[in-house]
Amino acid sequence: MRLRRIGIAVTLLLASAGCGVAGGATASVSGRDHLVVGVAQDQPGLGFRDSSGTYKGFDIDVARDVARRLGATHLTFKPLTSGQREGALRSGDVDMVVSSYSITQERKTQVVFAGPYYVAHQDILVRGAETAVRNVRDLRGRRLCQVTGSVSWRRVTEEHKIDARLVPASTYGECLDDLIAGKVDAISTDDLILAGFAAQRGNQVRFVNAPFSDERYGVGLRPGDIRGCEDVNKAITEMYQDGTAAKLLKRWFGSTGLNVTTTVPQFEGCG
Amino acid sequence: MTITTTPPPAPARREGRVTGRLRIRTMPGRIRALAALAALAVLVVLLVTTLTVRNARDGLRVIGHDAGPQVVATGDLYFALSDMDAQLADALLIGGDAGLAGRRAAALKVYEQRRSEANGALLQGSRLAGTDPTEQRTAQEMLDALGRYERLAGQALLTDEQSRHAAGPPPAAVTALYRQATDLMKLDILPKAYNLTLDNGTKVRRTYEAKRSAVLRGRVWVALTGLLLVVVLVGVQIYFAARFRRLVNPFLALATVGAFVLVVVSVALLSSEAGRLRTAKEDGFDSVLALSRARAISNSAHADESRYLLDPGRADTYEQVYLDKSEAILYVPAGNLDGYYSLLDEKIGGSDFLGFYGTEAHHITLPGQQAALRKVLAGYQKVQHDDRAIRLVATSGDRRAALTTKLGGGTGDFDAYDQALVALKDLHGRAFDRAIASGDHGLRGWNVILPGAAIVLIILILAGVRPRLSEYR
Structure with missing residues (x-):
């Protein structure tokens, strides 16, 4: 105190x-x-x-x-x-x-x-073959990419108190590589960012479309x-x-x- | 000016060196030139003072009678609009529950009342938007969007009535309609109302900074030119005493005293006008703006609590938004809602928190403000306690119980909190009105006083030099 x-x-x-x-x-x-x-x-x-x-x-x-x-x-x-x-x-x-x-x-x-x-709204990106993740609560126990200085992972583990395993990375680009390489199971950040990734990587990734926050871009x-x-x-x-x-x-x-x-x-x- | 600083006891000696410069050879000519110089000095003082008084007047007009009141009007509009959506959510949540039919009727009655308030405010768009074309366009767009909102709300209510669902989240068809309505309200209409409030805040801040510094700068110029006028008058007096062996020229003496008094009074007036602008802005307006915003955010957070219960599909977002808004109102560094509730209980008795109430708590200047703020904080704490209870029941799965908790104590507690907030805002509003009124009062008549005083001074100067001139006829 x-x-x-x-x-x-x-x-x-x-x-x-x-x-x-x-x-x-x-x-x-x-x-x-x-x-x-x-x-x-x-x-x-x-x-x-x-x-x-x-x-x-x-x-x-x-x-x-x-x-x-x-x-x-x-x-x-x-x-x-x-x-x-x-x-x-x-x-x-x-x-x-x-x-x-x-x-x-x-x-x-x-x-x-x-x-x-x-x-924007925070959402989730998983590998294309992953079907079990439907909303933020399904991240429990999964490896979630944690980008230094970003608030996104905190929204999951602190605000929603979901027990995901955080795997650090310095950028979301690195997260995407890690996701495809199987080093992490999910990326959770803003839909605009994830939509760009999804458009870039096609079927390799899947955009979950279950928004759970308002992210006000200032x-x-x-x-x-x-x-x-x-x-x-x-x-x-x-x-x-x-x-x-x-x-x-x-x-x-x-x-x-x-x-x-x-x-x-x-x-x-x-x- | 050169004539006053170098009175001409020995004009003949310097005549050769200053060829090309105006020299006045005859005595009557010199007297006339001195009189003209004194009159000119009077006019300069008049001009500088008038311009500075006009700056003060402009500042009072924009802050006190234009942008300032518009902040209150747009704040009230936001409240009415936001509460419409909150009441709609409550009515849809109650649905066909017989035990709560009275509460549903009450919610719809408040909805109608807010609707008419909002429509009334929007129809008087000029009161909200002034003459700014961008702002007028915004007011028009809001009116159009509100029409669409009311249509969607009507459809949602009708579908809700037909479904006769038990208290709690309504059927998907109703939720879909409500989503359309609330999105229109939250993403389109409310932002415009809030941004209008902020625009007026910007206008006040910029006017205040420009006009107050103009008044303070003008005050220095009034003092300097006033001093110059007194020096000229005293100089003429001394010149006459030396030339004509008269001790005191009563008219000129009177003019000197008059000029001195005028300048002292003008400087004092401008000082107090600058002070009143400061009081109006810092003790009144700033808090009125911050508390209007706090009220807007509080009400929309309260509506997010209803939406959280109404639309489980978006509950996560509504909960996050609720925390974000709570932190804007009163910031304590908590990572989630549970942390926020407990830190709030810990900190609310003191003042080491930020947000709108943090700013208010760190700027106590008015009698009764501390007590009024404590009431607001106690009310806010109660609202957050209710919120914790509602979410606890809701996450246990009993949505009806959560709703009755909300309608039971929650609504009453929120209304009490809102009233305390309005009381605090009004306390600042009265300080603002008082400062503006005394500012207006102080400037009353100065349009007449200044030219009148200048005319009297010039007449006195002329009356003072006339007997000296007549000696040469």
Whole structure:
């Protein structure tokens, strides 16, 4: 209990330190020509770097569209793993993160979230021959891929208290290889990511289609960048109102059979 | 200005060096120039003060009479919409259960009431959206979507009545219709209402930052130009004393005192206006916005509890969303709902938690706020205790018992919590209204006072120099 108390005190201190930076050193994403965007490089459909080094995917297109609406003319993408995202924002290595980055209250103590720009749902991917897994509870006793810095495995083992055996990996791309190689039995993360994997690997894998959470994909910003957060929210609203979001969702997930939502999500709020 | 800083006791000596610059050779000309300079200084003070007062007025208008009240209106709209869906879920859960028929009728009555509130608010779209075309379009889209929602809700209720199911999850046909309705509400309508609230919050924050700093900067300029005016008037006085051997020119003396008083009063007024803007924003508005959001999230979490019972196929998602919303309201670092319940019990007496109530608990500024907040927290704790009991019964498999637990104490406890929350929000709302009203009151008449004072000062200056001029006729 004492430790928790100290933990909260430290969190509060960090949060207030973040606020303190707001008026001074924090460079807002608003009104800048050049932005550095942290993205994933191994998630087909969302954030993926192809063999020629070009970034592609829904997150990449959202980042481009938002940056354009903010007035930035030059974008640099920087690959980040799930576990690097808060640190990269806090150290100023990147200006924003668009990388299937779920808004959670815990992360909100570290960074500012604009959006969400999309609400995905956590689901399950198993090998094509596996038929016994129908929902999250069927993961009991099975080997589940655990990606460092991701909240997905926690939703299974902590929130739903399902006794799966966690097998660590550093990226979801690695999980997919492990799944096919038989080193893990299931990957559980967002439907958008899994749909991309399923489209890529055909019959080798099976998408279970039993969603069990709302994952609100936010645009991560540096602590204190309230103005940037408000501007990003405005950009996302416009992205939905003028049909760009619907077009992007169709481009990247139209062929997966996922039922996508094309209306603007409820924002988290910047303050 | 050069004339005041270098009074001309020896103009002849410097005449050669400053060729090309305006030199006034005759005494009446110099007197007139001094009078014009003093009048000009009066006009500069008038201009700077008027502009600064206008900034204060604009700030009060946007914060106090435009975006501020719209936050409350959109918050109420969200509540009405969210509660419609919650009441619909309750009615569908009760179904044809004879023992609970009264509760079903009550839920439908509240549904109708919320429907008319929401429709009323949306039809007055301009009150919610102001003149912003994007926001007006949003209000129109919400009105259309609400029409579709009501149609789906009607179908769901009808199918539910025909099925005459026992209390608990309704038949699949009803659930399918409810899913369509609730998805429309949760994914389309409610986000728009919530985002309108946030938009207005943004408007207030930006106006506040821009206008308050403009008032504070303007205050410095009023003081500086006012000081300059006093220096000019005193300078003219000294010049006359030296030239005409008069000790005091009463009109000029009066003008000097008048100018001094005007500047002091203006600076004091601007200081207090900046202070009132700050009070309205930080002690009133910020909390009203945060608590409006807390109320919206609380109500939708409460509805998620009903949906959890109504739609077992989505129960996992509804439970996760419930935890996520609870953490937004009051954050303690728990990994799951059970952990949340127990950490909440442990922490709620103190203030080491985050979320909307964390922010509120760390910013106690109003008399009665602490007590009102304690009531809210106690109510919230009770609601979470009820939630734990409901889920415990539900996971044991007895959905009817879970429903009666919810309808038994749960609904009443939630209403009590909501009332405590509204009371706390209103406490801040009154502080906000008071600050805005006194801000308005402070500025009342300044449109007349400022030009009036300037005219009087100029008349006094003219009256002061006229006898000196007449000596040369």
